[in-house]
Amino acid sequence: MSLLARLEKQKKGQPQGEGPERPERPGKAASSAPPAAPDPYKKLKNLIHERLVSEVEPDLIAQIDRGEVSDEVKAKLEAVIQGVIETEAPHLTRADRQALVAEIIDEVLGFGPINSLLNDPGVSEVMVNGPRQVYIEREGKLELTDVVFRDATHVMHVIEKIVAPIGRRIDESSPMVDARLPDGSRVNAIIPPLSLVGPCITIRKFSRDPFTIDDLIRFGTLTEQMAWFLEACVKARLNIIVSGGTGSGKTTTLNVLSSFIPGDERIITVEDAAELQLRQEHVVSLESRPPNIEGKGEVTIRDLVRNCLRMRPDRIVVGEVRGGEALDMLQAMNTGHDGSLTTGHANSPRDMLARLETMVLMAGMDLPVRAIREQIASAIDVIVQQARLRDGSRKITHITEVQGMEGDIITLQDIFVFEQRGVDENGRILGRLKATGIRPKFVEKFIQSGIQVPPDLFAADWD
DSSP states (O other): OOHHHHHHHHHHTOOTTOOSOOOOOOSHHHHHSOOOOOOTTHHHHHHHHHHHHHHSOHHHHHHHHTTOOOHHHHHHHHHHHHHHHHHHOTTOOHHHHHHHHHHHHHHHHSOGGGHHHHTOTTEEEEEEESTTOEEEEETTEEEEOSOOOSSHHHHHHHHHHHHGGGTOOOSSSSOEEEEEOTTOOEEEEEOTTTOTTSOEEEEEOOOSSOOOHHHHHHHTSSOHHHHHHHHHHHHTTOOEEEEEOTTSSHHHHHHHHHTTSOTTSOEEEEESSOOOOOOOSSEEEEEOBOOOTTSOOOBOHHHHHHHHTTSOOSEEEESOOOSTHHHHHHHHHTTTOTTOEEEEEOSSHHHHHHHHHHHHHTTTOOOOHHHHHHHHHHHOOEEEEEEEOTTSOEEEEEEEEEEEEETTEEEEEEEEEEEEEEEOTTSOEEEEEEEOSOOOTTHHHHHHTTOOOOTTTTOTTOO
16 A cells, blocks of 8 residues: 555554544453553644645656655655644654654554564564554563554554555455565454454564574574574584574574575575575575465465476575475475475474474375374484573573484484583573584585584584
8 A cells, every 4th residue: 555545544543444443352461451542742743744745746756655755755754744743733852753753664564563563673472462562572581661553543554555565455354464564574453353463473583684503502592502503504404403492483494504505506485474594595485375365366385395306496494394395395306405404383303294294184194104204204314303491591492313213213312411510599591502423424524415424523521
């Protein structure tokens, strides 16, 4: 939706693409929200919106609609806003003027009240629970902010502004949506009648400058020893799956692992909502598509995985496997597409294998369990298990080799583990990341790839 249309919607107080706000369904959560305070500047804001609609040049509107928000664009909008304030409300204090200008600029160019949270580098997640409650995650801990929206219509306006540019929609017939911000941050929104507290937004922020392996070492997510090993695994074209719970940092780790792929290889990424931030030149990014309003036109992750096999990939990177696409991913790994990377939700490396079995069965193929396990054992080389601990820190708790089959069981061997020793007086987890002292079977692949392995790489006291 264009800027002019958005300004008209804001002026009328209606959400973009929606009619008047549905009355809230009765319930404890809905009734507990404090009523919205009247906006003393409502009339002034309407005048400013009218002036923006009439005075903003077409070229400037086109720039904003393309997402080209420069300092010059902001300066021109601020000039129009300041002109209205000077004429209609000259009594306003300097602080009130600055706050009003910032609020309207955030509405026009950004994402309303949460724009300052999205621009705060210390905030890793933003959670909007209806119009009157906004939480953030900072250093792994939840905090309640003083940010509020005017009403549910205001939240809907922000949701529409997020989903419209990428061709997604949200309404009563499709009350849930996954989307992304221009910087790749992941967005989920859910609205009434499914949400009883009003429209909800959850934004998982990603750093504008992708984290590097040095950043993860500095954060304590892994050690230099583990970093060297993982880099060698990627360069030796081993198939790696990063597993962990929600918010454990799987996508960040996948991004870092992807950075080790040589620049002369063709990489194809497959995701629900494009989040990966690969810096190589030869990258083709594929994104799934939900069904249209008629329930047609859906393109699933599985469809994309099948298609990318015909696109001459050197590496396939799947953002996350959660269904039948696991079978196609395993078959790709077993048919010459070595060095593939993906993530999955699981609490341990062994649980990840069990989940893969279940996901393969979701593909609708009537395969015996042993055949599925043989596919998994021959396809997956390494499982990187990640966790968010109780103190909010994120650690790679296991780097595990998939060794093969013994009877009907897939055998695993931990190469590196996190050994927890306790908790200090401030609630921080005490422990260390260490090698188990066991040398994996695939070290020969390192040597064949020309990677010199330090003799003490797998020693528990490596420094």
